Amino acid sequence: MSPSRLETFADGVFAIAATLLILNVDAQVNNGAGPIGERLLEIWPSYIAYAVSFFTIGIIWSNHHTVMNQLGRVDRTFLMLNVFLLMCVAFLPFPTRLVAEHLRNRHELEPAALAYGATMTVMAITYITLWLYASLKGRLLRADSDPRTVSGITRSYLPGTPLYLTATLIAFASPLASVALFGAIALFYLIESSLFGRATPETG
Amino acid sequence: MSPSRLETFADGVFAIAATLLILNVDAQVNNGAGPIGERLLEIWPSYIAYAVSFFTIGIIWSNHHTVMNQLGRVDRTFLMLNVFLLMCVAFLPFPTRLVAEHLRNRHELEPAALAYGATMTVMAITYITLWLYASLKGRLLRADSDPRTVSGITRSYLPGTPLYLTATLIAFASPLASVALFGAIALFYLIESSLFGRATPETG
Amino acid sequence: MSPSRLETFADGVFAIAATLLILNVDAQVNNGAGPIGERLLEIWPSYIAYAVSFFTIGIIWSNHHTVMNQLGRVDRTFLMLNVFLLMCVAFLPFPTRLVAEHLRNRHELEPAALAYGATMTVMAITYITLWLYASLKGRLLRADSDPRTVSGITRSYLPGTPLYLTATLIAFASPLASVALFGAIALFYLIESSLFGRATPETG
Amino acid sequence: MSPSRLETFADGVFAIAATLLILNVDAQVNNGAGPIGERLLEIWPSYIAYAVSFFTIGIIWSNHHTVMNQLGRVDRTFLMLNVFLLMCVAFLPFPTRLVAEHLRNRHELEPAALAYGATMTVMAITYITLWLYASLKGRLLRADSDPRTVSGITRSYLPGTPLYLTATLIAFASPLASVALFGAIALFYLIESSLFGRATPETG
DSSP states (O other), X not given: OOHHHHHHHHHHHHHHHHHHHHHHHHHHHHHOOSOHXXXXXXXXXXXXXXXXXXXXXXXXXXXXXXXXXXXXXXXXXXXXXXXXXXXXXXXXHHHHHHHHHTTTOHHHHHHHHHHHHHHHHHHHHHHHHHHHHXXXXXXXXXXXXXHHHHHHHHHHHTTHHHHHHHHHHHHHHOHHHHHHHHHHHHHHHHHHHHHGGGTSOOOO | OOHHHHHHHHHHHHHHHXXXXXXXXXXXXXXXXXXXXXXXXXXXXXXXXXXXXHHHHHHHHHHHHHHHHTBSOOOHHHHHHHHHHHHHHHHTHHHHHHHHHTTTOHHHHHHHHHHHHHHHHHHHHHHHHHHHHXXXXXXXXXXXXXXXXXXXXXXXXXXXXXXXXXXXXXXXXXXXXXXXXXXXXXXXXXXXXXXXXXXXXXXX | OOHHHHHHHHHHHHHHHHHHHHHHHHHHHHHOOSOHHHHHHHTHXXXXXXXXXXXXXXXXXXXXXXXHHTBSOOOHHHHHXXXXXXXXXXXXXXXXXXXXXXXXXXXXXXXXXXXXXXXXXXXXXXXXXXXXXXXXXXXXXXXXXXXXXXXXXXXXXXXXHHHHHHHHHGGGTOHHHHHXXXXXHXXXXXXXXXXXXXXXXXXX | OOHHXXXXXXXXXXXXXXXXXXXXXXXXXXXXXXXXXXXXXXXXXXXXXXXXXXXXXHHHHHHXXXXXXXXXXXXXXXXXHHHHHHHHHHHTHHHHHHHHHTTTOHHHHHHHHHHHHHHHHHHHHHHHHHHHHHHGGGSSBOTTOOHHHHHHHHHHHTTHHHHHHHHHHGGGTOHHHHHHHHHHHHHHHHHHHHHGGGTSOOOO
């Protein structure tokens, strides 16, 4: 299988997972009672959750292409690691909804934040695993892959796991702080992607 | 990342957002009571809302390709502006349903029309922003992009924001007039796309 | 816009509309009461409706490519006709569910069969319209399009509208006969596609 | 139609069917009562069902490309066999949910396991049928297809049908053993794909 074939399938999952997030907002507004105007204001956590998760998926999608761009071929182990990653991506709308629904109830928010954090932590571990599998000893890299880009990717993916793990564990002390951290991490990656990404020339 | 890679992801979101619109019609008919024949006639606003939103997404999709056709490369800032645009597109089924469900209740229609209008206004702002980002000083344009097409795109996208903002604000006076205007804008763009678009030769 | 760009978007809508059909079966089994084993047998009309609609979408998808294969370019009018066709395709899961849910109630089946038939009739009209728009005077045909294939497509699409219109009108006399005809038309196209399609060599 | 055209549509269905699986988990947690933390633990069968079905679809997708890679052309009969296969793939989220919801009730699990097993058995039969149709006498094979890969595919697909049929029939004696077998078959294919697939060089 060529890298581009994998990208078609992956892009499909990314696009669908992102688009399905709106069903969470929809369900939220239908659960409520009272005039629609009030309900639309009451569910503000759903809008933030929608935006944070949409951008999180958008950034993972964009990073996925940066990775694929450096590869010359894929093997079955790499394929299955990708299926595992996509399984996490497609799972994300579920804990996103849990967080949005329970943001204003401390006791209910703790398990929701743990579910969101666990999903993101497993996703970060999968991401660095598949990248190290592909790049160590140049296993799947293109003959002309750029060593600086390769080590740059490794450097930027390594902190993901400890970052998300820490934010998750903080939920035991303060679920709200944990959720705020998830938003902050997404915002950080967004800014880092938009501003610093500009410096590196884009290829392919 | 190449422009064509971005288009695959974007086309996925456009296609899914458009196809999910039918779930709104489905939910509407299930909420009702009485014989199915009567319910099918009663929910006529859902059919119009479905058609208006489907064509709105279809036109945005078609315009998105006109934009991408003029570009030679994309950078991370442009990518993130696109993710923001797609976030608005994927959001559209939600206010569409609100408008369809509350079309016959003046007090409920006002917030629904405001939600729809706000989504379309933010989308129009995002559209012109990403286009100006890409085209000003030829930042991301192809070496052989057509200056007439480029200025034509700018001219046709600039009125979008004031148009949708005006239609949105009218909801405070008359929600129904506001909703009628949203339909009229979509119809105008549809006719403009179908008839005047024919004059320009299509490339790529 | 190139024909292949349009195909990516269209394939997305075809794939999603077909895959969403399973949500109808899902909703049906959840509406029922009693042991799951009995409910699974009771909803047999849902399985037939799922299969008929999945194959109907599959055949339209496959015919859509036969059409696109003969085209050298597309214009905006053709694009908008395609958006209209895809709007009908994405609408199909809705009347499919109506028919499946009301198959055993004569009075409820009539409006359901009319809704299904109206959707298919409008789709057939759209199909022949976009094909005639593209092929008359060779407007959008490839320079090397095959005249025999072109007239073959015209011949095989022309009966669609009267066939579906007739099957729809029969619903006023006997909804069940109407629904049986929809299944028969789908089966006919399926057999015609599988067997006679084999004779023509496939290109592109 | 070219093989790559078929792959675009098939990849769409694979990606959507896999991503829709999360709606099952979502529905499960909403059906429950009590604190969200407890409900999240209670629905553990849903997580396993999600993972097993996601990987099952991932493996079918990956095998589908191995098949397509050996083909030089497709005909209408092959297309319709593929539509039938995709119909089974898109159906899978439905019995997956049944199994997850009824895992802890022996009497309810039997019909659920039979539904899952019947779906997988029909899928296995369709798979081997379309492969034999394409490969016997080299009907649709590429001129330069690899005879060892071709006979390897035949060897690895033939056991699918008896394996799934046996696991399905065991549901009459012990639904739980049957479900455990479905998981074991998926795990076996996953390991076989990841480890042994590495030996064969990837082309295309």
